[in-house]
Amino acid sequence: MIKTIWPYTKGYRFKSILAALTIIGEVLVEVSIPYMMADIVNIGIENKDTAFIIQRGIMMILMAIASLSLGALSARFASVSSAGFAKNLRGGLFERVQSFSFANVDRFSTASLITRLTTDVNTIQNTYMMAVRTFIRAPFMLIAATVMAVRISPDLALVFLFALPILAIVIGILMTKTFPRFKAMLAKFDAMNANVQENLTAIRVVKAFVRGDYEDERFTFSANEVKDYQVKAEKLLVVAMPLAQYMAYICMIAVCYLGGVQIVEGRLQSGDLISFISYIGQVLSAVMMVAMMMVMLVMSKASMARITEVLAEKPSINDDDAKDIAVTDGSIEFDDVSFSYNGNPDNPNLEHIKLKIASGETIGIIGGTGSAKSTLVQLIPRLYDVTSGAVKVAGHNVKDYKIQTLRHSVSMVLQKNVLFSGTIKENLKWGNADATDAEIEEACRAAAADGFIKNFPDGYDTELGQGGVNVSGGQKQRLCIARALISKPKIIILDDSTSAVDTATDAAIRKALSEELSSTTTIIIAQRIASVMDADRIVIMNEGKIDDVGTHAELMQRSEIYREVYYSQQKGVEE
Template sequence: MLFRLLRGQLRPYRKEITLVVLFQFVQTLATLYLPTLNADIIDDGVVKGDTGYIMRIGLVMLGVTLVQIICSAVAVYYGARTSMALGRDLRAAIFHRVQDFSVQEVNAFGPPSLITRTTNDVQQVTVLVLMTFTMMVAAPIMCVGGIVLALRQDTALSSLLVVVLPLMIVIVGLIVMRMRPLFRTMQERIDRINQVLREQITGIRVIRAFVRDRHERERFGVANADLTDVSLRVGRLMALMFPSVMLVVNVSSVAVVWFGGYRIADGSMEVGALTAVISYLMQILMSVMMAMFMFMMIPRAEVCAERIQEVLDTEPTVHPPAEPVVPERQIGELELRSVDFRYPGAEEPVLSGVSFTVRPGRTTAIIGSTGSGKTTLLNLIPRLFDATAGDVLVDGVNVRDLDPAALSRAVGLVPQSPYLFSGTVASNLRYGRQDATDEELWRALEVAQARDFVEEMPGGLDEPISQGGTNVSGGQRQRLAIARALVHRPEIYLFDDSFSALDYATDARLRAALAEEIADATMIIVAQRVNTIRHADRILVLDEGRVVGSGDHAELMTTCPTYREIVLSQLTEQEAAA
């Protein structure tokens, strides 16, 4: 999975990768050449007292070192640039894929996991690629070249590599094999700690209201301890690997000096050749250690790559139309024909056989008990979900075939829990229409009964809004969301219990202003309060996903027991008849 991901993402950077490999190759050759030159200086210069030879070879060594420095710098530059570009592309790819997801896919992964995959997982893959460019390219060249050049210096002494190399490979290989499952667990624990932290930050008011600070601290402590436990286990393995490798390296050095000393004593070997063999042995072992270090990083990067690829391979359940259709006339006519919806894996459908038509200039209200499918029904219209059966039509065109831009222009949704983005009041209101004037913003705020509190803000339209709108009250947040929809000017307005945080007086003023401002538009209101919807042109009553009543308030009071029960749970008989 890791190589599949990298193969696809690194294809545009073949030129940069070629340069990295080329300069790393030259730099490694220069590194390998230096011990041979050093041996020549010792054996042919120092021993014989030839100062001129020492100066000439010394200058050559300086030149080789200069080449080594330049090539290393260029290779690191291109390697870093390519790996950072890879990280940028992966983050963008995940972001764009998530943007195409419906609510169903987002809920399946979970926001904390998607954040972790976009940040931490991408970082792990990026680090691996950077280390590959700076270390892994050089490691095999240095290992093979070091073995060849060591054998040229002294074949008998170099035979120690037959024992040393397999021993090091076995030690590091066993450690790496134990790390892979721990890295997968670590990423899952990071997901968990992000989830807990996100819940605690966004739900801080509820935590304080119920005085659950100690409970939340304990819950975070458990998640934190779980991550720490896995991290410590990984750290112990890493701590075990480096001393083991250094033990092999140091024992090997001692063995080379020991046996090399005997060979020098009997005249079979020169001092310079011994220093060269020691240098090559160190280079060989360091290259193996670098390779093993890379193999140690690969398991975690592989786990991260699998998680990234899982997001990229997930196909959205809401597909854009292959041949988008733009309706001949955009007037805001809405029709549902025998619509069913069932969540994946659910035994029972949320909606069954829902059919109705809403004409422009008419207000349709939807009411029902909790869990009757009201919000799900509204979400089908802007294609947050796709109906599992039946058709949803806007201006005579099935929303599955409708051009997404045309659907966005036609439908304005004010969700049950309105969300404001970090920025200003003006930037939030212009979210659906960037060219709206200040006068249009103030008019929308006036209709939404939000002008008064915005004018009282020190910055007015430029007053900062925090992420999620947490620096304004729930009622203010709802009114700003309604104003945002009004600025958008769609043909169809969907209000999903969008007046629940308003007092009765503000609710009445808002509905009266809406009736005047968008008299020619199609308006669908989902509400729990009967007073909010009793004057609608048509009221649909949902019960367990089915339409059990349709008509105005007076009709439903006499023909629909479910509606009558809901009304009388909120109003007296006299108030309901008024």
């Protein structure tokens, strides 16, 4: 795991080293102070040498200031390096997620990926900051203070040297037991985030159906689950700190007793005992820091495993074997294509699809809910890869193209229309970042969006809320169509993209598309036959298979499914 995450420290390793070096300097100064204090008692007070006491006192003050300064520098270096590391790690995670196919995202879930990019990265950031300070300070303080204590009295040093292995064994057992519990806690955290995300995304539906109380209960249940798993995970770890303190107090009592005996017998000076007790405090505080480090390590190990899982995930769709070729036209061929979302060929969502589409042809696709209409067209830009068979564009297998090249040539307006925070113009430029104002307005006119955009006070500079909350469903659809047109694709796919507009606007959009995109292959998925009846050919999908292909007139003659849908819709119009 560390090997996977280590590259993201690049650019901040020098500051990390400085943090470690300054903390070592702080420790060296800090362990020297009790030694000075022993001299004050043994020499200055014993000999009533005021000058010596003042001299050593000033040195102790200067050493305390030096220790404080080095500690502050170390904290700054550690904060900067850990924040930079977290920035790099988040960037790497986000970049990896951007390379994922739909199948990869489905595997992790959106809520889980958000948790990994936020909570898990924060946990590792805090651990990294501790690593470059506490992980250095605690062991170094432990060794340095132990050496000084042994130097003063080897016999007394045996007291805490006996306690340390016991403490180490207990902490090791606690780490082993608590790791699975923290992993389970983070899984519950994912579930809670999924609950929140779903609720906020569908907040209008929640309000419309007055389901606020129900959603409150769902969230309370999720939050209680997170709390219960946190308590379950941490109730073992809370033992670590009291145990370390208990051992510290036992050692202090034993040292005071045995040290007092040695002073009475004349084998130890009073100043040395005071100094030794200070070193015992430093050693045991280091041990308690180690115990705290173990707690953080257990928590961060679970987070690190989850982050490594994302970084190690290989995108199910890549273009490693692709050729450097361009998409020359919009012809499409489905060559005996079968596809399954779970990869199981015995449970296909599409089965033996054979279809050829000429460049510039307009194809309509209709079918019942769940007939795999959207699934079929998502194979063209490689949002998913076929399970068997091949999809060809311009005579080449889509796998032969660089993904960026292919997707620049295939514009797709998905069923769920998505707009981003920013102005209308900024959203439209997703189709082509270099598009001119004239090209943007031309695309908007074709999508019947220019009129309502110019009715806004700020026109194309109107700010859209997150997800386009300040435009209607029909306006959002037309903006998404315009965004797709701006890229001037070889193939454009409209996946039920005019369902929220009235029939007159739908007809106007189709007319504009036929005029503007005469050389572009257009695929229209629709529920209304009126939206596809003027297409060159219409494909009828049924349960993942092509039931029939033909013109409107041909299908009216031979397709029972098509006639049934047509007459039911005409009847609805007449009524």
